[in-house]
Amino acid sequence: MLTIKKLTKAFGPNVAVDKADIQIDRPAMIGIIGRSGAGKSTLLRMLNRLSDATSGQMIFEGRDITGLTGHDKRAWQSECAMIFQQFNLVPRMDVVSNVLHGTLNRRSTLTTMFNLFPTADIHRAIDILDRLGIAEHGPKRAEALSGGQQQRVAIARALMQDPKIILADEPIASLDPMNAQVVMQSLRRIHEEDGRMVIANLHTLDTARRYCDRVIGMRDGRIVFDGTPEQLTTGVARDIYGADDSFNEAYTSTEIQTLNRVPA
């Protein structure tokens, strides 16, 4: 389904992603872990074609997406939704409009200029918001929402794209534990109910263990682990995070632990 071959990204002399090979056969929920600077974000941004690969190939359903440009590139982006750590919504616009932005690739500039989104789309946007439990905030400005709500708007926008893949770059890093749980559960549900592939960068081991079918570990741009959550032992984690024996898994998981203390 998705094949990544020797994908490399260099910023000058600095290699952010180093000959990454990933092979995914069926829609799965995949977590990518690794310490800061490991190249997680860079990998996802290349997949979404927000940045260009230095070398290597990405093939999705037989189609090479590495070198797409212009219209084709944008069409690919619309199939491959991205969710950001900082949500990247348009803060001054209302929630429904933000969700409708998911359809931009299908609409002409003129349509967007005059806000001519079809009523059907508007209704679908509200249905999606409802599915994520925030439909009643539809008319509010995005900036008026809490972080967790904003992230769900971002997910709604992604769903609005009706994508084959959802990429999520540390979707819960700016959220408090309560909201983090809601967002991760939403992503999981989308994966399970719609059968969409979800690839999420995560910075806590136990989130990855809890929600993902498969975990990929990166270190210094290279993929150093690829397996099921069960295979992700403390030893392996130590390897990924490049920590010595004093490594304590809790260092990477403050938030979910806190979550566990909060009455659900």
Next chain:
Amino acid sequence: MLTIKKLTKAFGPNVAVDKADIQIDRPAMIGIIGRSGAGKSTLLRMLNRLSDATSGQMIFEGRDITGLTGHDKRAWQSECAMIFQQFNLVPRMDVVSNVLHGTLNRRSTLTTMFNLFPTADIHRAIDILDRLGIAEHGPKRAEALSGGQQQRVAIARALMQDPKIILADEPIASLDPMNAQVVMQSLRRIHEEDGRMVIANLHTLDTARRYCDRVIGMRDGRIVFDGTPEQLTTGVARDIYGADDSFNEAYTSTEIQTLNRVPA
């Protein structure tokens, strides 16, 4: 030495200081406490003649200072230095210049216009800064200093005035416990070594108890307590702060408690 008689200040219908009577016979270190809005700042500001009294009298060393105007008023202000909660320095000017502002009253307008302070004054300013332990920051801009350092610059400016009285309006309210201690100790040392009168508004009981010879309590503009720190019992404090039985002294002293935990 300083006699305050029926001093009153009304802002419209609002009486901020209500017939205050205070009699001080020898240079002492006096703390004024009271909850927010009790009239502490207003009292000090009247003493420094930053604002005018509505009625009543202030007599210092036999001279009535209540009605001074123009040159006489400014001369009085130079004898009676004021230290503010927010330091009120000129942030863009260097520390020594800020200290030199203490001599403005003695210098002609023309020389000061061009920043021409006598070398002797500059040397004295640096000596004072040295006494307060911040001489090495002399050439820096005031804004580049930490809060505690800035407050010490303000004290240096006050000392530069060579005043008979130093008024301090909540001098440690914007400081962290470490800096608060340094500043209070500086004030105490000035009082003890130079024999200057110091009147300080304080918002924590234990600071007042620790550093002052005499404590005055204000409530709703009236003076409701005047005595030694020992006389300041919890009951009296409850009275000053207008609190009910649930009053806990700790409520007013978070900072110094923290201070006690810091290794001195």
Next chain:
Amino acid sequence: EDIKEFRIGILGGENAQDRLNSNECLRAKTADLLGVETKLFAPADYNGVIQGLLGGTIDMAWLGASGYAKTFLSDPEAVEPILVKVNNDGGYGYYSIGFARKDSGIDSLEAMKGKVFGFGDPNSTSGFLIPSIEIPQATGATMTSGDYFGEVKFTGGHEQTIVAVYNGDIDGGVTWADGLGEWEDGFNSGALRKAVDAGLVDMNELVQIWKSKPIPEGPVVLRKSLPEDVKLKMTGLMASLKSMDEECAYGVLQGDAKGFMPITHEAYEVIVEARKLKSN
């Protein structure tokens, strides 16, 4: 009382620097004669020089007749005319010429009825004052827009009028010419001739539709409050300029001319009256 400096104002029509340059010799002669520093000023329009004369910041200038009248009307004690330029034919007059584009079919004032008519500068004698009095006499109607002409405009100056007519922005306009020589050349001198020489217009494309009575050339004026001996010296200098220095006179007189001759205020009383008439 003595003067400390002498200031000469020069009117427009040519490149400012060229104007200053062609009068530079006059400046030098004046400085020699009077023994004081002499300066030239070339403001952009008539009004600049007139304000200078009125305010006492300019001592001598060569004005247009209408400009002189304006100065006189503002303050009769400000300046006095001393000399006037004499043409090669001995006269000291020139003409206001009305013209239009040939292909517009307009060949007379009658044909201009309902059309757009353009004046030059309001302070110009030939570009406004005289035509604004003589044309109504010819047409029997006022110059108000919509009365006889469809619209009446100021173009700002002679050059602009010519270009505006040539471009068809306006249907007809007035400008000045000496009335000598051939129409095809744009007469011997005047604004039309300059435009032809510059290659701006082709006179074949234009026709004359009106010509005024002779207009007196504007006077060289001196500020009245100047000391008598200064006035005398300057009058003498200007009057003998042509005989003293031909080249210099060519520059100062803006072309070939016989020289200057004395003139007094009386010669301009008609113009003053005309101007009074035009003030509301």
Next chain:
Amino acid sequence: MSALDVDMIPVKMQADALFRRKRLVSFGLPALVLAYLTYIFFAFDIPGLAQRFEVDNARALVADSYSYKTHVTRDNRSGEVSVAIEGERKGTYEAGTAPDWVALGNETLIDLGEGHVVTFGAENFMSYIVPGYGEITAQPSRAKGVDATLPEGDVPEWINVSRNRMTVTTEAGRLTVTRNRTEVFRYFAGWELFFFTLDSPYHGLGFGEVMARALGGEAADIWLDFWTNKMWRHSDVAWALFETILMAFLGTMGAAIVALPLAFLAAKNFSPLMAVRQVMRRFFDFFRGVDALIWTIVLARAFGPGPLTGALAILITDTGSFGKMFSEALENADQKQIEGIQSTGANPVQRYRFGVIPQVTPVLLSQILYYLESNTRSATIIGAITGGGIGLLLTQAMITQKDWEEVAYYIVLIILMVMAMDWFSGWLRRKLIQGDEGGR
């Protein structure tokens, strides 16, 4: 699930309403703009304008701004032939001399290039051979006019002939014949005599040679010949540029000096009396509202034409602008610093000096420097109308409507001058505001 759908109906209707509103706005705004522009389109008679647009003028302007023409003129009364660059006296070749494409003699042969040849024959006769067309001849005389003979066929558009005048315009040049004169123009690219005029020994020398001579000790002469070039007057132009900048500088700085004390009177927190403040504000509005140009006219009576008048006009207008902006800056001044100074017994002047000036300096400085740049442009305009400086040169060159190369030159100079001032004021701003450690 269906209950949920029902729940959603009001939300959806709300959203529909929202989008209807948004659409109205997003259609309404552009529609308003469009309506206004349509109104302007007709109010300003743009269709009529398109008709009046003089392509020829535009072409002449553009062509002239990067090229020049040399006139070869025969006076048909005296028979004298003269050659002059741009037809100007100061560009005239000495009698008996001519550029190499003109052969003087009994017959004057003028080679316009590409086979175009004009001949001034005896008895005022002239002929023009146009390749691909034929020979045009004319015999101007007082009696018979121009008397032109053209090749067979229709008269082409580029020939305009009447009894008394003929004009021929080709790519190679232009010819006009009237009874009095026969004149040929040949066009060349570049700005004529930009460096040296004809009478200079350095005219026509290559750059290398001039440099070599300069090194050979003639530098001063070369510079003098260039600097006093009669055609381009580099020294006068430089002086005019200086005068323009001088007006801007004096006006801006003078205004700042005048406005600062007045701004205190107009600031809420410093003005002694409400009435004083109101009066000051209205004064500022007045000074600002009347444009500098109108002040120039008012001042011209008192001070006459010249740069001082322009500078004073800018000074007056900007006193209004600065007064307003400074007093706003003062109103935003931090009261705490002032109180700190006041508490030491400082008098009011000292209070302003130390409590106010240091904190408003960066704001004021940056505003003053912004204005310095913008006033350079204003000074150009003021100069154009009365004052002097480069603006006057520009408008005058434009009014004569022939020296477009000079116009182009002045425009380039003005743009460079304004950009230089922009850069300079930006540099100074960065320098002064970041670099004043310790404040002043």
Next chain:
Amino acid sequence: MADLTGGVGALRADYMALTRRKRMMDGIILAIFVALMVSGFMIADDRNAGGFWSGLHRLFDFPKEVLGEAVEKVDTLPAHFVKFFPSLVETINIAGASTLIGALAAMVLSLLSTRGMARWPRMIPVFRRIMDIMRAVPEIVIALVLIFVMGGGPVPAMIAIAFHTAGALGKLFSEVNENASLKPVEGLQSVGANWSQRMILGVIPQVSPNYLSYALLRFEINIRASAILGFVGAGGIGYELKNAMSWGKGQYDEAAAIFLLLFATIIVVDQVSSHFRDRLTHGKTDRKVAA
């Protein structure tokens, strides 16, 4: 203790040296500035026809003359107001249309020249230079050239002012853009939105209040500019004012009437626009920038 005083001694010396240096720098800068001002004034005074001091007492001559006549014929003023109102409308229209067109162009130019938003990032310096040049050209230059090419009237003025406005606003707009968050833009990019969609939805909503505020400020400036261009034949109230003014005595009542109209307009627009600008940038620090 001796050590300590030695330390203070060193500090004193350092500080004195610093102070001396600063005083000297201040002194030099002040001296240069004063010298520039004084010599500049003297040069200007010398180059002027009339001197400053000798002309000072005549400062009010001209206003007196104008006002004298205006007061004398005060009953004609209302008629003049009516007569010149259409010209005033034309002047306002020139300003309005040119601000509108200039602002639209400035918007595009500024987006094209802001890092992170530019359509062609390599062209950023090119668009910046274009804006610099557009800003540097005084309106009158373009107006005069256009008047030559297409005759007098409002259009040359409109084009000239719009041209300059595009450059001036473009610079201000791009400063605004630089402070705008790029996050929404990236978010829109990730859904496959094209450039214009990213700009319209991601940038414009963030920056429009500031844009509007600057455009209003520019409108004030442009009213004045369009009145001035009337002086060189570009129509509108400036043309009428110039004719009345330069005719002189006899039409000063007209000049006064036109002047009052123009002045009132400027004040009204100024007040209204500063009111709206205050509201638009409410709470934010409004950096007023020169023309």
